[in-house]
Amino acid sequence: MIxxxxxxxxxxGVTSLxxxxxxxxxxxxxxxxxxxxxxxxxxNVLSGFVRPASGSVTAFGEDLLGMAHFRRARWGVRRTFQxxxxxxxxxxxxxxxxxxxxxxxxxSTRQEDVLGAISIVGLDDVANTKVRTLGAGQRRLVEVAxxxxxxxxxxxxxxxxxxxxxxxxxxxxxxxxxxxxxTGAMTILVDHDMSLVSSCxxxxxVLDFGKMIASGPTAEVLRNEQVVRAYLGAAEEAA
Amino acid sequence: MASTAQLTSExxxxxxxxAPPRWERGFWxxxxxxxxxxxxxxxxxxQILSLYYVDAMTQVAIYSVVALGLGVLxxxxxxxxxxxxxxxxxxxWVAARLLFATSLPFExxxxxxxxxxxxxxxxxxxxxxxxxxxxxxxxxxxxxxxITIVLASLNFPNGGHGFSGYNGALLHIPPxxxxxxxxxxxxxxxxxxxxxVIMFLLVLIHVRTKPGRAWAAIRQSEPAALAAxxxxxxxxxxxxxxxxxVTGVAGGVLAGAVRYLYSIDFATQDSIILLAVVxxxxxxxxxxxxVAGLLYQLxxxxxxxxGISPDWLTILFGIGVLQVLTTAPxxxxxxxxxxxxxxxxxxxxLGRRSSPAKEPAQ
Numbered sequence: 001m002i003x004x005x006x007x008x009x010x011x012x013g014v015t016s017l018x019x020x021x022x023x024x025x026x027x028x029x030x031x032x033x034x035x036x037x038x039x040x041x042x043x044n045v046l047s048g049f050v051r052p053a054s055g056s057v058t059a060f061g062e063d064l065l066g067m068a069h070f071r072r073a074r075w076g077v078r079r080t081f082q083x084x085x086x087x088x089x090x091x092x093x094x095x096x097x098x099x100x101x102x103x104x105x106x107x108s109t110r111q112e113d114v115l116g117a118i119s120i121v122g123l124d125d126v127a128n129t130k131v132r133t134l135g136a137g138q139r140r141l142v143e144v145a146x147x148x149x150x151x152x153x154x155x156x157x158x159x160x161x162x163x164x165x166x167x168x169x170x171x172x173x174x175x176x177x178x179x180x181x182x183t184g185a186m187t188i189l190v191d192h193d194m195s196l197v198s199s200c201x202x203x204x205x206v207l208d209f210g211k212m213i214a215s216g217p218t219a220e221v222l223r224n225e226q227v228v229r230a231y232l233g234a235a236e237e238a239a
Numbered sequence: 240m241a242s243t244a245q246l247t248s249e250x251x252x253x254x255x256x257x258a259p260p261r262w263e264r265g266f267w268x269x270x271x272x273x274x275x276x277x278x279x280x281x282x283x284x285x286q287i288l289s290l291y292y293v294d295a296m297t298q299v300a301i302y303s304v305v306a307l308g309l310g311v312l313x314x315x316x317x318x319x320x321x322x323x324x325x326x327x328x329x330x331x332w333v334a335a336r337l338l339f340a341t342s343l344p345f346e347x348x349x350x351x352x353x354x355x356x357x358x359x360x361x362x363x364x365x366x367x368x369x370x371x372x373x374x375x376x377x378x379x380x381x382x383x384x385x386i387t388i389v390l391a392s393l394n395f396p397n398g399g400h401g402f403s404g405y406n407g408a409l410l411h412i413p414p415x416x417x418x419x420x421x422x423x424x425x426x427x428x429x430x431x432x433x434x435x436v437i438m439f440l441l442v443l444i445h446v447r448t449k450p451g452r453a454w455a456a457i458r459q460s461e462p463a464a465l466a467a468x469x470x471x472x473x474x475x476x477x478x479x480x481x482x483x484x485v486t487g488v489a490g491g492v493l494a495g496a497v498r499y500l501y502s503i504d505f506a507t508q509d510s511i512i513l514l515a516v517v518x519x520x521x522x523x524x525x526x527x528x529x530v531a532g533l534l535y536q537l538x539x540x541x542x543x544x545x546g547i548s549p550d551w552l553t554i555l556f557g558i559g560v561l562q563v564l565t566t567a568p569x570x571x572x573x574x575x576x577x578x579x580x581x582x583x584x585x586x587x588x589l590g591r592r593s594s595p596a597k598e599p600a601q
Contacts, residue, residue, distance in 0.1 A: 049462055073468035085463035087456045094452055101449050102468040146467060 001025055002046075002154065002186065007055030009041050009210075016041040017052070018210035027180055028187040030197040030204030030218055034230055037207040039190045040082055043156045047079050048072050059154055074103035076153030076185070080143040080160055088132035092123055095131060096145045103150065117149035120182050121175050137168035144175060152185040161193045169196060176200045194222060206230065281432055285425035293428050295540035297496050300431040303532030304438045304489040306517045307525065308482035313514065314522030315446060316478045317458035318367050319376040321510045322383030326363065326483050328390055328505035330356040330490020335396045335500055336404045338416050345418035345495065349434065352491035353484045360483020367475050384507045395500035414498035421495075431492050438485040443525055450477055512556060519559045521570025530572050534559075 002024040009017040017038045031039055044050040046057060048069025057064040059077070067075060078099070087095050096117055100110045118127050121141040126134060131142055140160050147155045157176065161169045173196050179187050191197055197204060198218045205215035208230040214221050221227060285293050305327055312318045334352040337343060343351075366378040398413045399406025421430035445451055453474045456464035464471050494500055516534040521527025534556070539549035567574035 047462075047466060049465070069465045070468050070470045073466050079466050081460075081462065081466075085460040085466075087452075087459050087463065089455045089459070090452055098452060098456060098467040098469070101452065102470070 001060065002188075003056075003058045004042075005056050005058075007042070007045060007057065008053045009038070009045060009050055010053050016210055017045070017055075020055070020207070020210060020212055022205050022212050022215055024186065024188060024205070025203065026186055027203070028176065028189060028201050030201035030221075031188050031190045031207065032192070032194070032197060032204060032227075033207035036209075038210040039207055040158055041210075042207070043079055043158050043188075043190065046072075046154070046156060047077055070102070073099065076151065077156070078147035078152040078154070078185075079156035080140070080147055080158055082158045082162065084136065084139045084143055086131045086134075086139045086142040086146070089130065091128050091130055092118060092134070092142050092145070093127045095142050096149050099146065099150050114149055116182075117145040120148065120178060121145045122171065137164050137172075140164065140168075140172065141175065144172070148179055148183050148185065152183055155179060155183070155185045155187040157187060157189045157191070159191050160189070161191050161196050169193060172196070173199055198222065277432070277436055281429050285428055290424055291544065292540065293424050294496075295537055297424070297428045297431045298493075298536040298540075299529075299532040300428070300435040301489045301493050301496060301532075302513075302535045303529045304435050304485050304492075305513065306520065306531035306535070307439060307442055307528035308484075308486040308489075309513055309517045310520075310522050310525070310528050310531075311442060311446070311454075311478055311482045313517060314524070314527070315451065315454040315458060316475060317371070318364075318475065318478065319372065319514070320363070320367075320379040320479075320482070321376050321514060322363055322379035322386070323482075323486060323513050324505050324507065324509035325383035325386035325390075326356060326360045326486045327490045327493065328386065328502070329359055330487030331494045331500055331505075332390060332393075332395060332490070333487070334491030334494040335415050338494065339396050339398050339404050339413075345416075345421075349488050349491040352494075353488040356487025356490065357480050357484040360486065361476055361480045363483070364476055364479025367479065368472055380507065380510065383510050387502065387505060387507050390505065391502040395502060397499070412499065415494050415500070417495045417498075427496060431496065434488060434492050438488055439525060439528075442481065442485060445481055446525070450474060450481075454478060512553070515556045515560045519556065519563050519571055521572035521574075523569055524572045527570045527572040530570070 004023070005021045007017050007020040008015065020038070020042065031042070033039055041050060045052050046059075046064065048067065052065070062075070064072065064077070087098075090098075093114060097110065097114045100114060115124075115127070118124060121144050123138060123141055123145065126138065131139060134142070144157070144160060147157070160176070161172055164172065176187065176189060176196075177200050179185060187200075189197060189200055201218050203216060204218040204221045206213050206221060206224070206227045213230060214224045214227050284296060288296065305323055308326075309320065309323045312320050330352045333355045334348050337348045337351055338345070341348075363379060363382050366382075367375050370378065393403045394405035394407070396404030397406065397409055398404065399409060417427055418430060421427040446454070453464065453469045456467060456469055457471050457474060461471055464474075497504070513531075513535065516531040517527070519534060520529070520531030539552055542549045542552065563570055563574075
């Protein structure tokens with residue numbers, strides 16, 4: 001369970017998160033909202049890249065904000081990035097094995113575990129291939145494998161389907177739906193692809209201008225008038 | 240998803256090894272070829288070269304190690320340091336001081352120079368924890384300037400007493416001593432090459448193992464490295480420590496090579512030229528450091544030999560860096576084999592075109 005309370009992040013004069021309070025219970029939860037709503041900022045706070053002005057985050061009873069950023073990854077907070085960041089000059093295996101190399105997980109299970117994660121995302125054939133030769137979809141999957149290897153507690157997926165063709169998004173959806181079963185980790189999925197979010201997440205929370213405007217079962221949230229207005233309103237203005 | 244879970248256990252027996260295959264494939268063949276090449280350099284070069292060029296090649300060995308250290312920072316971690324000439328000066332100063340003040344074996348002095356330089360060089364790296372790119376370059380350049388000024392006022396040890404070991408009133412300045420087994424220039428050349436080989440091995444081990452992979456992650460994306468649980472602060476300092484250690488050892492070897500040290504030999508702008516030759520040689524490859532050493536020391540020696548001022552090299556290096564940055568970002572060491580292969584294909588293509596009669600026959 002992740003309890004977020006009164007989380008505020010300011011960048012100069014811009015308030016990116018404005019007293020955000022939400023509880024993510026378990027399983028795979030969606031986090032949606034228009035561009036600039038603060039979703040990535042929230043992930044950055046959880047992974048320690050951004051220090052909030054105020055507020056608290058408790059993950060599975062642990063005060064997350066008191067932990068150094070690299071320790072959070074070792075402890076079990078893992079993530080992917082909006083712009084994919086698999087390490088190009090390393091192989092898929094080396095990318096995924098990295099977390100094991102830098103945490104104190106035991107060596108004997110390491111290879112099994114890494115190969116297991118690679119297998120879950122379906123990259124067995126390219127395990128020893130350098131990431132720079134892979135396509136965009138496969139690179140996304142490398143990031144996902146890196147996030148789910150070695151007993152993570154919380155997996156943050158930041159727009160994993162952005163820019164992927166339909167078939168690859170479908171495969172990604174399958175992988176995401178399998179995360180609880182394979183790792184037991186809680187997952188928070190940020191994406192603009194509503195069919196992906198509704199097929200993966202029982203519950204969804206909605207951020208708009210740094211504030212939570214709705215949360216609850218995904219189907220209900222997507223029908224919520226305020227949510228529809230936040231999305232369509234933005235669309236109309238853009239048009 | 241159950242099917243994928245099964246897939247996991249099924250594919251395990253045929254699973255790839257934890258070490259990447261390139262580490263094993265052809266590893267011994269390559270190691271033997273490299274060992275033979277080193278032996279040839281050690282035995283043949285002093286035989287066929289004049290003393291002038293043997294001395295130049297000693298400098299090449301020394302500066303290849305300096306370039307190697309800078310290559311670790313620039314190529315592996317993506318940290319630009321413009322202070323390496325000053326780091327080299329620290330190594331040379333410490334070694335010279337110890338060689339005059341003590342009767343420690345030369346190897347111990349080299350090790351001490353490496354370790355002390357490592358500690359000071361890591362301090363130079365502290366700003367790197369907060370900044371990158373242009374600002375880090377500027378800070379390291381200023382620090383290098385500061386170190387140069389301090390060394391200029393302290394002077395290099397010349398056999399005097401006290402902390403600085405400098406005595407301006409000395410009439411007969413004793414040369415910095417060399418190891419017993421390497422008194423002559425050809426012997427010292429061999430000694431320098433062996434020291435350089437050990438430094439190359441040290442760096443090679445680093446880049447092919449855990450720190451190398453951590454550096455690769457940091458270079459590409461610090462957030463991604465942090466998200467993989469990498470202590471980026473420690474690994475950046477580790478890179479500075481390694482680069483400073485090898486540069487410090489190179490400084491010690493340099494002290495024995497030139498035998499008289501002056502602060503004027505470690506000009507701040509040398510660091511800039513060093514970065515230029517490292518980029519030209521190839522910052523992403525260990526072997527690029529050797530090319531950089533040759534560009535930095537052999538090329539001026541050749542120009543001097545044929546009566547052209549080596550100062551012209553600054554212009555040449557400028558053009559070289561421009562060329563590398565625009566057309567061959569991986570440097571000469573990567574580009575030259577490709578160009579040769581391309582030339583081979585071109586010549587092969589010419590050959591095929593000139594004998595078209597064969598093709599219809601097939």
